[in-house]
Amino acid sequence: MTGCATSLGSTRSGTVPRTEGIEQPELLVGALPIVGAAPLHLAAQEGLFQQAGLNVRLQQVASGAFAVPELLSGKLDITFSNYPSLIQNFAGGGPARIIAEGSRAAPDNFAVVAESDSGLNEAADLAGKTVGVNAFDNVATLTTNAQLQTAGIRPDQVRYVQRGFPKMTDALLSGDVDAAFLPEPFLSAAEVQHGVKRLVDPTAGAAAQIPIDGYGALAPLIEKCPNTLRAFRSALREAQRRCQNPSTLRTVLQRDLKIDERISAVLSPSRYPLSTDVTSLQRVATLMELFGNLQAPLDIGPMVIAA
Structure with missing residues (x-):
């Protein structure tokens, strides 16, 4: 991880306050090489997690569906994932929780x-x-x-x-x-x-504008490490804010995700929310029930750990 500028230019626009009393400073986080996860890569590359007091390593996963079993097995501390995979675990009585939003759909994503x-x-x-x-x-x-x-x-x-x-x-x-x-x-x-x-x-x-992906952790980590969670979300929120700037996002896509300049110039950016909206997330569970992914209505409020 580094906060150095590159030939693509710096995306710096603010610092992250250090969180005191972090219970678990070392975190292995599942990541995907997609636009929705751009803020996660920015936070790791530019040292935002370090500013918050964390040492975060990213582990690439094949998909959110594969990431959740890795999370449940303890191989990952936190993971980026699509919401249905996290919600299905919760619906079955599992310990997966949503700790932060990643991205919401924008036109042509x-x-x-x-x-x-x-x-x-x-x-x-x-x-x-x-x-x-x-x-x-x-x-x-x-x-x-x-x-x-x-x-x-x-x-x-x-x-x-x-x-x-x-x-x-x-x-x-x-x-x-x-x-x-x-x-x-x-x-x-x-x-x-x-x-x-x-x-x-x-x-x-x-x-339209449905939440697409976010960050999941297990209930035991959330309960035992509230300051760790606070530090992670603080750094991620700053990264989400920075990636709302098209120029910053293009830099991250080219530098961190190795996306060709021609592609980064024309692709449709995601929406990166700065807070977690339970009402919006409920839409995912409603669609899951409609198409048989859930056997009964599910209130996902208890699984969302609001900031």
Whole structure:
């Protein structure tokens, strides 16, 4: 971790107060190389966690769905994850809790795409097709199902297959899948480099501005280490604030996530909230119940650890 400026320029705009009495200064945090996690990478790269009194190491995970088992096993102290994976654990009586929001959907953050000559043009065309997603029963399937329903297509009329985002475009181009769910930066990269076309925005309509991902920890850590949690959220909040600046975000995407300048210049940025909104997060659980990911209504208020 370093706070040094790079050739891309500094993103500094404030400091993080040091938190006293930190119970666990060493943290291993699960991370993903996607736009929603940009503030986490900024905080680690520019020493914001150090300013707060923490030594944070980032561990890349394949998806939020894979990160939650790592969290539950104790291999991670905190993880970035999609909300459905965290909520499913909580609904089953598990110890996962939401400690901070990561990002909320903005227009064009995500798309289900196909090759330009595929003959597919809209959500209704996906009936009977194979759609690549990074994990089952997560934000990808949840939001896509919402758009399929609007188009009069049942979710069981689409065959979802699991492919990691870094290999998703290759799966599409090889014919392994007919269509693919892509977030930024993979979405803009596929458009710029391969000319794929968008069939549907999964986070439009009923899913507009829906919370996408956030940070989870286990109840025992939260209970035993309140100052640790306070320090983590303080540093993350400053990073979230900085990443609301488009110039700062582009710097982080190029420097920390190694995204090509052409891609970072055209991609659609996420929304980075500075506080946790339980009412907004409840929308995720409501959609999960609608599509059978939850068997009964769930009040997620008790699982959200507000700042």
